[in-house]
Amino acid sequence: MAQPRSAGAFPSPFDFVHEYWVDAMQRTVLVLDALRQRGDTQIERAERLAPHVLTFEREVLVDGRTLPRPVNYALLRITAPEGVVTDPRKRPFVVFDPRAGHGPGIGGMKQDSEIGVALRAGHPCYFVGFMTDPVPGQTIEDVCRAEVHFLERVIALHPEAEDKPCLIGNCQAGWQIMMMCAMRPDLPGPIMVAGAPLSYWAGKRGMGSMRYSGGLLGGSWLTALTSDLGRGIFDGAHLIANFEGMNPANTYWQKAYNVYSKVDTEAERFLDFETWWGSPVTLNGEEIQFIVDELFIGNKLASGGIASSEGVRVDLRNIRSPIIVFCSWGDDITPPPQALGWLLDLYDTDEELAASGQTVVYTVHQSIGHLGIFVSGKVATKEHAGFANAMDLIDMLPPGLYEATFADIDEGTANPGLIRGEYLFRLEGRRLDDIRALGVNGPEDERCFETAAKVSEVNRALYEQTMAPAVRALANDAAAEQLRRLHPHRLRFEAFSSLNPFLTAVPGLAGLARRHRQPVGPDNPLLAMERMMSQAVAGSLEAFGKARDAMAESLFLGIYGSPLLQAVVGLDPSRVHEGARGMRDLARERAAHGLRAELERNMEHGGPLEAGVRGLFHVLRADRRMDERAAALLETLRAAQPAERHIPRERFRQVLREQALTLCLDEERAVAAIPQLLPPDAQIRRRLMDIIRRVVEAQGAPSEEAERRLAHLEALFDAARPASKQPAPSH
Template identity: 60%
Template sequence: MPDLGVPNPVQEYWIDAWQRGILFLDVLRQRGNIARAHNARPAPNVLSFEPELLLDGRTFDHPVNYGLVRIVPPPDTRIDPQKRPFIVVDPRAGHGPGIGGMKHDSEIGVALQAGHPCYFVGFLPDPVPGQTVGDVCRAEAIFVEAVAARHPDAEGKPVLIGNCQAGWQIMMMAALRPDLPGPILLAGTPLSYWAGVRGKNPLRYLGGVLGGTCWTALAGDMGGGIFDGAHLIANFESMNLANTVWQKPYNLYAKVDTEAPRFLEFETWWGSPVLLEAGEMQWIADNLFVGNRLATGELRSGDDTRIDLRNIRSPIIVFCSWGDDITPPQQALDWITDLYAEDSEIVAAGQTIVYTLHQSIGHLGIFVSGKVATKEHGEFATCMDMIDLMPPGLYEAVITEVAPDTGNPELIQGRYLFRLEARGLADIRALGGNDAADDLRFATAARVSEINLGLYRTLLAPAVRATVTPEAAAALRQLHPNRLRFAAFSDENPLMPPVAALAETVRATRRPVAPDNPLLALEQAASSWISTWLHACGTARDIVTEHVFLTTYGSPLLQALVGLGTGEQPEPRRIERDLLREATEARRDADLATRFETGGPPEAAIRALVYVRLPEHSADERGFSMLQAIRKEQPLDRRISQARLKEMLTEQFLLLRHDQERAVRALPALVAEAAQRRAVLAALRRLVAATGTLSEEGKRRLARIETLLGTRESSPPKQETANA
């Protein structure tokens, strides 16, 4: 390009704008070429770690397109064979696999950095003909068994991380095989699909406004028995018109000199839609998105076993965010209130549930944000054994930076202090959600969906299936806008190769505009206006969608026509009673009543610790670090395993809940010898001191233990309640 001298602001701006336009087109060309090469790979993924294939699900008795790989640790990473393995399961919700390990700072990355062996469950772009959701759950159980068998010396069962859609899959698997997994981390996973808040979360209304899942069936038939994941990606993109239509492409155009690598990295994952069996997607849409049958126990496995999430014995960690418009906190957490009416029921079921609420991160950021990986996911990886030891109940994980005045900082790993605070169902309900009338609306929408699906299958489906050929179905997939926009700018388009040469010339003579150029300021103002206008359009659309849904499915006439209108206030939907479970719990309580005087010094120390700490309503990693230190001080032949420690802690907690006064008075019977009592008290004081100053009630309880075990003058105990 000839030297034009010192241009005036108009020349300077238009030269820059033209150059940015060429570079923008070249980045789109690169994106198209990358997508073409990526999708041509036998097993495309975006993992930044080396995978080693262990199991191919296509070889199973019930074949699926899933596989288990071992993540080969980077050369500078040291893996501790005694640490429990991590298994990251990515969502098959339109996009390809690898999002959980796309960056060094990722779910896989932080697990490796913490010294854990790491595995990944991914999938191929094409499904195995006839595979079902049940087959996938069965395959995931095989994967977990295989990983556990590879680590017989690990201190605990494998940790499962389920991202988005993968989360409900592993929850179903864990409900059917509760003996297999260790702690389960659900990242952005919806489990209560109707839940949300009016004025927000419009995606939950979509199925009802469209008339149900007959469109899912039509899409599967038009695909020749294949459901195109590009439909799901388009669904996600439609939620944020401003970002999809303008902000994302303009951000690339405005920062094309620096933004291209980040853009291309993300688009490699975003631009590789996968395929699902039409039957798989129909099952998901009917039973989950519209039917909401998982948390209410209405689903059954292939052998007719009810899928009851109360069966899960492993700790369940829920990571959700207020900034997530795809899986809002209500959809991530309201399954708990679907399962349980009272806090005591969680304890009776033996479940440990932990949740944490991010204030702003979006849905994808839960999986890919480096800041989230190094904070929330990093802390979960570091403190997973602590979570596994927690007694049954509901907790919130609170992660804060270590303050200068924090006590015993040497017991904290990293920059953050991980703390679990006791919560109740009232805390979940306080987040907002549906009332019974709203649930009735969604139930009405589900009935309408069943009717419309039946009509479609009877009247239209035979003709559609007879018309669509495999070649026509494949052509329709290639013409999907979410694929076409990649291919149209690749070198397959004869107009694009010249752009590459022109872009090289532009880079050699690049003349960026000055930041204070008035026309650049005008461009940015116009961009802001366009974004605001598109955001307003999206908001208006969402308001109309919500109004149409609430009005249509709130109609008493429509509710009556589908058999739901009774004229009475409907009861909230909740899972039904399980008499076998209740009988098992009754037997456990009866057995518990005989165990107050059973045990020795370890049981006494743990019972005393739980008793002293109960009024604090929290636990943090400092106490756990001290517990592990005391445990490792014991000779190997007397050291209590992690699994046994968990059993003891749970039993002592339940004894204190059952009859606190009797449990405390029985302590001297567990440690008859003076030397044992001194050892128990020494360990107790170290554990209590680890987390800082006790409350006044905690101090009084500690003093009582010291008196009971013979180091203080006895005094009449103050009356205490069992749930203090």
């Protein structure tokens, strides 16, 4: 091979052409070798029972196949890497893997991951993963029941932990653990769902085109047909193909060109990612049918329309643990409206949300893609690390809606010693109108989706009565296996593997290219032309994708917006779809009335702890914000109680919730009653007031309104009160 041109030499056109040609040939060979390695890896991993990409050592605690209702899931205990120490008394973290077509292990693919940040924070960590093939007959409900068993096992392993486990569900695992927690709200601590579509209909025109696909395919009959052709097995490669189709520019050009243009540095990263991406798993037909019918097309999780086999309705309003939603504008699979729109399906007003006792925290990233939400190292070290460090704060929040923000720490940051991570974790009070501002459907669009769901039911019933018997009779195991093997997602791996005789010489040529590598110079005009061509191709594919999505939206709205079609499926065009808001739950209403009555009865009753918490929340409500610095001092309220009145943390959280709801009920009356809760000892009252001021000022200088409330609170605490009127503390 020719030597690279020397620095400072004036090259001729021939030099540029020769230099570029050598580099292009070398890059081509190196890319072919990377594709060959990818294919070999996929073939090898296809033989494994559970082809995890976990980088952490682990121990299998519970094999879901041994449960009374067996499933292909397992509970793993993660072993902390060398140099990392975990405390069994700390809150355990349980990461749930998304079974959405790809292989298992994505939540722990890197050291900087959800698992990694939890371990570094000293928390015991567990992982719920899955095997390639489902257990025959397993259903989504069976998986939820298995997850309940896993969670009970984790709790039993940490009897000394004061805090309930934190659950993290990525993508499909997010809505799955939300279902599980709605069925067993007594088990979990904070619940974090990352990139999880909880309200599949939600959005606004011009975004979220995937939500139209079910209607444009005529409903879920095609899902049933695919499962029948697979002998009751649905190939996850179909789901991967759907994901890839969302971004044709990246799928058909940018990903490959990125490897080709930076093959010296990108090949390793490409192979790491493809190890997970290229290992599709399968689902039972019953499982995928439930997902498509109940969630993707029916949107029944957000509307409270799912019931267990025992007839118990799965209602997200049953969840009492804080719910954390992490989403991104760069996520075209689960945009923010789909991740957060369920709140609008459940609640009409902010008062209703707060009165329900539910705490919801969300954060919206501006650019990261769907997979980056739970794969990106930068996200792990910022957002996930911030949430891991702030779980105790989140677990003590008053009911309501909050947005989490992450601020840089600089010289002007007050009390930096109270900040645990590299960023200041802050919570800002929000309203449902902030969720509406992300994008919501109008009544006409809601009726379109409702019509599509009705049409899907009709088409599915027609398929079951006409085509299904013949398809099931003709399908056989050998043909089903061959269909899976010939799926383009699998076939491309086998085509570019060592099984292909045309690639026999590639490893040797690649080794030669690496030994004599001659990268093209950055000033080569042919390299500039290559990049311009790449941008043109990517731009064309991106324009195609946008035009396709716009056409899909127009077709969907045109078809399902027809008043005639809506009438045919039995919908009143003038009726507005209300989701769960229109469904009465008498048991819930009785419980809500009972709680309200109890709060009113206890408004003038309690002790120093109730008085301190109520006063603190009254001041904090002035600015509707709270950050980790205040939370670091919040525990001092509990510690300030006399030794003989030790308050367990769970009871402390209950007091926080009760006093926050009391303020929501009638803030003026609740604040006026504070002197009646205080002890006659002036020294105790002063110490309590000092703690309140320190907590408020830990976040920096209070606002003018917060200062006014602090002054008013000090006057209430200074008020003398006869000892005979002191009521007994409620705890």
